[in-house]
Amino acid sequence: MQSSEVLPVLPLPSIMVKPPSPRKEMTVADVMLSLREDIPEAPKFKSFMETSSGNQSVTRLEDPGAVFCVGDTLNVLVEMKDFNGKPKTYGGDFILARIHSPELKASASGVVTDLHNGSYRVSFTLFWSGTVQVSVLLIHSAEAVQVLWRERKGSYWKVLFVGTFIKGDQTETSQCGPMLKTTRPLCEYVDKREGEYYACIKPPTLPCSSLNNIKSHNSEGPFLTQDEDRLLERKNIGVQIKNSFPAVQVISCDVTPAKPSEKCLLGKESPIPTGYFYQNRWFSTVCQQAPFLSQDTITKCLTGKRFYLWGDSTIRQWMEYLRTKVEGLTHKDEVGNWLPLRSFNYAKSIALQWKRHNPPWIGSRAVSTKGFVYISRELDDVVLGGGRQDAIVISIGQHFRAFPLEYFIHRLLNIRRAILRLQARSPETMVFIKLENTREFTTPMLRMSDTYGHLQNLAQRKVFKGMRVVIVDAWDMSVAANTFSIHPN
Template structure:
């Protein structure tokens, strides 16, 4: 539901009656001229094909490991599973012993692995007929063409909650809407923070951002609203090195670290500082001034769903261990956002993301964590970009600051 002139938008809610009929409901959050849009992303045959193709194998992405010994270096094939009779190097992570494998190079030890990169394999588990279902013209088809505008008149009834936004509060769907470009929550009283309030909020805080590049966007946005934060050079190369922001005077530290395998990029990234999220959480002692933000999902889409489920459960267990030693530590889960509709549907389509979104909500539902529903938010903003624009990032960060201050 949207009103372009008001820069307003909200997601609808679909109820499936499991008999071929559906109810789509919208809450009228603002007054004025409102338009509705209902897209059929895929027909059910397309969804079935995607689900089967996703869970059929691990080889849509190829990992290459760089081994270095003095001046000599060599690349070998790596992966979450490897079918090979050759000798393998096995790398185990965390208490849950999640594994990553590489073909062992000749005359080099397994410990010589320093970097990894990935590339798409020219492989598909879709038949020629099924591929036609994912042609540009057949994805995201508008189902309610020529629908008249709805004129929403002024209403005195206030649905908005006056209760402060706090961790552990359940997020409904939709959890908010956009108006004049700003995200407005429906389930709690969100304060729009100015520079002074942000600086005060961040004072004495240790903030750990653990995840993918959609969370790295935060660490690049924050110095614009908290001007005293400065990047500290931790050396390293490439966009996926660890990032650190410091304000020594206010004792504020914010760091971003990418999550561990599977991580998909054509850039070489270092494995010597792997940020396997459960392991990272286990290394944080935590206190009332510590906050952890977690997001993962986009890089898991090309792999069978059990990889994502296993990681989500491992993260949950690590959060439970953290709460035992420090129940005051604030943990916020940022769900993944929607992305481009026509790019590599079999590997990265939003159907895979939506299944993960539902799974994540289920696994974390009874934990005392805050949720930033980036899925709902990016639909409301009408943004189909894996890296949303600053207006969306600003809204996510404002929600985060409301949770921690």
Template sequence: MSRTWKRKIFVAIALITIIFISFLIHRQFIQVSPTKLYSNELTPNSEVKSSSRIILSEDERLILNKISGWIHTGSFNDTRFASSANNSKATILNPRKKYCTGDKLTIQIDMFDYLGNRKTYGGDFIRSRIFNPTLNAGAPGVVEDFNNGTYHVHFTLFWKGKVYISLLLYHSSEAVSTLWKARDNDYGLISFMGTFVNRNQSIRSPCGFKRDSVQDVCEYRPVKGDDSFYCIKQENFDCGSLTTVRTSNQNVTFLRNTEKPLFNSENIAVDIKGDYNDIDVSTCRASTSSNLKTCAIGMESPLPSGFVLQNRWRPVFCNFPDMTQEQMYACLKDKRVHFFGDSTMRQWFEYLEKKLPGLKTFKFPHMAVDDKNNIILFFNSHSHPFVTARTHFVKGSLHMSDEIDHIAGGPNYVLVISLGQHFRPLPIQLFIRRVMNVHRAVERLFLRSPDTKVIIKAENTREIKADMERFSDFHGYIQYLIVMEAFKDLPVATVDAWDMTIAFNSYRVHPLELVVRNQINMFFSYICS
């Protein structure tokens, strides 16, 4: 038998196997008997409580407690007592006459409220960045909160030339506290409507993460893990006939009227002015970046994890090349790469489709094959929730933990995992549960195949004009911290999309191709170093 025919047979077997696994997992959809109807009404009241709480396990509770400890919580009745960027002050600590590349720069922020009173507690969400538009350069800062209204923002001066400073009060501590409490209220910000299909008939049915209907419901859950999605069971329609789900914003808010002004556009991401101008940086010593090793799995990523110069992301702990097409093919040869996540993860898949014309694409399952180089790429969405104006086809959306459990693993297998954007308008306990279910699946994968490569793509920033209650970058930042905390005990690599998008000054849920290219180049370094 010729080599070409062997490759074609291999691809056919791979397709059949994936379809068969999808069928087996969808058999897990079951009908649940009627449950008690809860009389909880969704109203614009921050005291509304969920009737369907997730009971966290010990390891999940530890993560929630750690994250909660970083957030100031309190109540207020007057927005004039909230942090004001215009009244606050930023000052360079220990200013120098001369700055050199590699030097540290610390700026102190003293926070004041709208009445001009000194703040006595912390918790403000500050986005810090240094930049130089001429050099296409940028770097995030690290904010140190003293919990008394004073902050130190730490920067490293990475490049020679002008350095401009941006300190944005993205949310006051009062807004942060409000968002944190509101997110803990309920699932009611987003509605889910499923469509069941039986031959030439279809019917729509309410769905969601709460099992609170007097009617029979269909439960969709992973094989391992308590992470269920429900739809009201419709007569003459099997639970497995759920085909699509569509979401929409409910006319609901968990913000009190006194809290809503905190999220007016003029109070979001406001510049904190400093008593300084731009800084001139000189080269006073030889650069050490050329001595850095190539990025590899197992390296620890510090804060900040890198910077941008000449539109190229430069990690502070490793180096990676700008991959050519030939190098991409060589790196991916004989590999099976599974991309798991949302549309920001699909951007990676589509980027490779565009850059590697030898790939032949299939839409269901979503995969790309190059039989000449024995390459197979898979994209799998992370299953419910998908918060999008478009109808989402659920038959290809299996629980990520189930997908991982059906991967054999080995030295030629690569998994890339991303979770975040679609979970922002839902209770944080749901996100923690999903992350830990995936974490446990990766643990099981390493037990059977410790040489499998796993890369975490962190969540990225998004539009500043988004609905803050549902999609604020504060929610994204908390989720970013949760993922980093959850996976720190496993031998995985991280592509820090959060730091990258801040450095690039990106305010797009789908970053520009320039940003994606840098993410992909770092990914290649991890899997081929």
């Protein structure tokens, strides 16, 4: 922000900050090791017909004679079969599940446990009474998961970037990316402290400093076998597994649904599911939640606060929503595609800002290099008031799905270290980490599959575990709502 746009700092009592005790730095290898069990290995299949079929598989109630009360756990067993109808003998399928009551506009996600024998247990907490339907989706077969994981490891070239260099009336283009296969001279854009690297093949005559914008397109391939291609056809993605039982009747049993008694605190670990929808409103199971349903209550909540958002278009969507809900805002946006957005209400001391993250940034439209920032650097430089009047929200991931998981984890660890530095100088600043949400089944699976997003969310939970941050589980919400949209309404 320019100096004229910085809001006044509200006076707060001084706080003694105890320096963090020495600890072993978390590494990319540490995080990858912690995810080892979440990447099961399926035996090589001989034919497509031997792979998991959602249409052939079935779900059963684990306790079909039980009476179900609000607050109980409903366990469903998934018996996976191949396209020949033969039971599977190993796990690794990617399954998402939810319960829902359309007439109540209620829904919640389920917890899937792989029994590693071709069967799965899905556990649902029954949050409301009434007729409850169970929905279990086979997103990808175990065999498809293995193909997707194989094609992600070490691959930086499923998406190609083109940089445009401009100086005066002269324009030149060249290939760019986080890793290039070339022996030609390079323009290298390096942040040594953060260990971040991006490069372009040096243009014929223009200087490296004239890089103006970047856009991307999908490369050819990866090239799969015919059976592997069939695994990733749209008709074999997100297949509803049929239930062997009707909708479940849940009664109150004179039980009052438990409500969280604790306030929402930084660093509080959240269970899964983190909440549920009822009458189209989200109820947290983690902590007390104040309703922010009107423009007036949202404006009052943000009065006297600066709200910094960094990341991709899914967090820009928050910015766009707040602009429709906060009263009296003046917008001071930078002109250009995906450049920073800023909004102010000077009378109420409200400031909102969104900035996109540094490459990779996938998109067919040219994106100015002017607006790219390493979030870790921005966190070091951000203007803070030293108290709870400042809130930071970070959301990255969607643009990293097409690249090796290690690349994403490296970026997360840089952000982790920057958050620790920020909290050392401003311990009352609130930091939120928004996890990825699900996206469309029509997305190019070899580049953007939700399998990749799921693993990246697990990595985020590992990297930020034990820190004084709030995890916003957008994945849990989007599974419960059955949205499968990168920008859900």
